[in-house]
Amino acid sequence: MKRTSWSTGMSVTGDGGAVIAHAGSIGLRMLAENTGLTGALSTAMARRSFIPSVHDRGQVLTDVAVMLADGGEAISDIDVLRHQGQVLGPVASAPTVWRALDEVTDARRRKIQAARARVRRHVWAQLTAAGGVPASKVAGTDLGETIVLDVDATIVVTHSEKELASPTFKRTFGYHPIGVWCDNTGEFLAAALRTGRAGSNTAVDHIQVLGEAITQIPMPYRRNLLIRCDGAGASHQLLDWLHAQGQVRGRTLHYSVGFTIGEKVRAAITELPAGLWSPALTAEGEVREGGDVAELTGLLDLTSWPAGMRVILRRERPHPGAQLSLFEVHDGWRYQAFATNTTSGTLQFLEARHRAHARVEDRIRHAKDSGLGRFPSREFAINQTWLALTMIAADLVAWLKMLALDGDLAKAEPKALRYRLLHVPARLVHGARRRRLRLPKTWPWVEHLVAAFARIAAIPPPH
Template identity: 30%
Template sequence: MQSSHAAARVSARFDDPNLVGYGGLAPVVRLAERCGLPALVDEHVRLPASTDGTGAFPAAKLMSLVGGMVAGADSIDDMDRLRHGGLPRLFSGVRAPSTLGSFLRSFSHGHVKQLHAVARRFLPELAAHTPLLPGADQVAYVDIDDTIRRTYGYAKQGAGYGYSKVKGLNALIGIVSTPLAAPVIAATRLRKGPSNSARGAAAFVAESIGTARACGASGLVVVRADSAFYGADIVNACRALDVRFSVTVRMNASVKAAIAGIDDVAWKAIKYPKAVWDQEGQCWISDAEIAETTYTAFTSKPKKQQVTARLIVRRVKRLNPAAVPEGQGALFDAWRYHAAFTDSPLSLSDAEREHRRHAVVEQVIADLKNGPFAHAPSGHFQANAAWLALAALAHNLTRAAGALASAFHAKATTATIRDHLINVPARLAHSARRLTLHLPEHWPWADNFTQLFDLVHTPPPTA
């Protein structure tokens, strides 16, 4: 690629009132309307009346915020991207960044809870209108994790140093996925930076499970989490709601003793990265092996809180035996051990493999941090909590649009969906009281865009 020979005579002017930088917002906003997002906001979000009108028309303001996030906004000032060229003709009710900032700062803890109620109801509507969670009636996974959103300066309410030794705010994320579908966000909570990962996690797990059930997860449901969430409250919350659990355990003395009691013949090699299939022996040659034993957890708790289930252990050859932590003993000289406590009904190899796939939650966290949650944009804690909830709404809406467009976009990152389907330049033309979007010729994903556009603009079937 090189500049045209006429490049010296090229000039640039921002003077076309009919151009739109985000042509893909039209079908995405239409999808949100068909799934009832504005109506849900009007029903559940009740902000106090004020002389400056901050609490008025919450649906228009929330739709502006979600639309901006879908288009790639990651700060309040970024919302100004919705007011260029022909966008005011394509959408009505777009609010200015200053109005949206005042709106977010008016949120209290109760109003953020109202926003969570909207999110809990909106995701099942998306799942009902789009192929968002195929296979949820057979198997679904609920993954819980938290992350630190780094902040700077001294003006952020709630910011502090947590487990990562980084100053910021703690975001608790609950996602739901299936073996056939990319993950979507079932619940969010913003907490102070120094918050313990498992603080309030039992109730959060219950909320995430409820949302997953509402999305059609009527079959096997497994809750997965890392060792920060290994505790009696969380495991018993899963059992009370009739779902399975798979939680990484901490290497305490009783877990080490249970691992030491596993017979050597019980270990079997697994298909691990760089594993080689031995045709003659009909087995995998790998540096990773798995085994399981029965284990009773939380023995320091009352009898009714103790749980007996499977302890699934994966061991990997230690490359540097000299690096064994002091006091570990001969058991850990040659191997590193990773254990998960689970009541999964799957076979040993399947249960261990599915537990490792808990890492899918990191994809969602990366999507959020590379998108609308790149910043905690306000100095007000509750405004940032509302921002996180809206970022989850935008994430799920983007995923639903991708699921309608193509099988590829159903599993693509939200950044890819934005680049291919949403940030599409367009020119507005008005004729016979109709608006037409003229999009770039030879756009590589034109067929996917057209499928999304046609599906959301087709009248819904009559009962």
């Protein structure tokens, strides 16, 4: 086979120097430093009456989070950051990382959560100064100052025996973590690592992670909340808890929770007059063909449910291969219902607002690309810490996009950011007692990356 001309005469050697790989990820480490995250984690991991470690444990946790945001999948991938020692200074080895993760007790995990909340207040203060926290988008408009929290669970398959891993309802084997994401910012606020057989509609788990997520939201922004989850959350216990949270003084809490279609709901559907159906809306706010919405509240006995709860129904023609109930097969429509306590807005808008919960699937996919998809240890406690660092990695990417990037890059997925920004190489140049990281001037996104470093450097220190 004839060789192509571009490779003729090319050889590869391993004797280069002063070249930094994955130079863009240095910006993530700077972001953690300048927002106060690294210092807050160091405080959370501090141990009294103990000889200081060679590697500050807060810095070790930060570096693992940066590694995960950069695409690392195993603890041994910390060697990518160790390669950047000329810029970063000494970086912990893989054995040291293992020891640091093993040192995170339940009490320290709680301190880490508190540290994240403090740092988030500082980050959101910068967003407010720059124009405000992003608004959640629904049907071609936005929800203003409402902070939207989406809760969902996902299966993480494990391919070896790990503590508390078990068979799942999908006939796989592994864990079934549940998490909460902020739709406004993309931050991964709270999560709980659960055994694989944990139920999808476990109200206790929903309440736990939602409570932790609300404490992550800076106090001034807790006044107007929207909680969304799918049908797995339609339990009396959860809805009663959400209703109680809405009674907190100075807070308005709306919920939009999937509602199970049982016998009573199916009976109400058969009684629903044809004239009460209205066309559904698309994500852009346009009329959606083949989809309608209607309200069932007046046809159901909801006396045992929270006061003010409404049940809204959506129907659509099923797509090929859709799994339908016998009722739906006979009727020819596929039905979905949800419960809400929101009294304002059209049915179409409320249904579109609920359907926007599907964006959480993208958040989960991004998290699985950044640590959630693979747990490193046989020990459950270490895997819990790994999940906490996955949340921090997601936050760092979200903060990078909101504080340092604009245009298409501010909307890019983590994989695209790695390909375009984080994995760019650079040359380290010394001169006049200074170090300069020289990015390739021909790199298509070099101006954006240089600007991002400047914006990160300009973040004021936390008080």
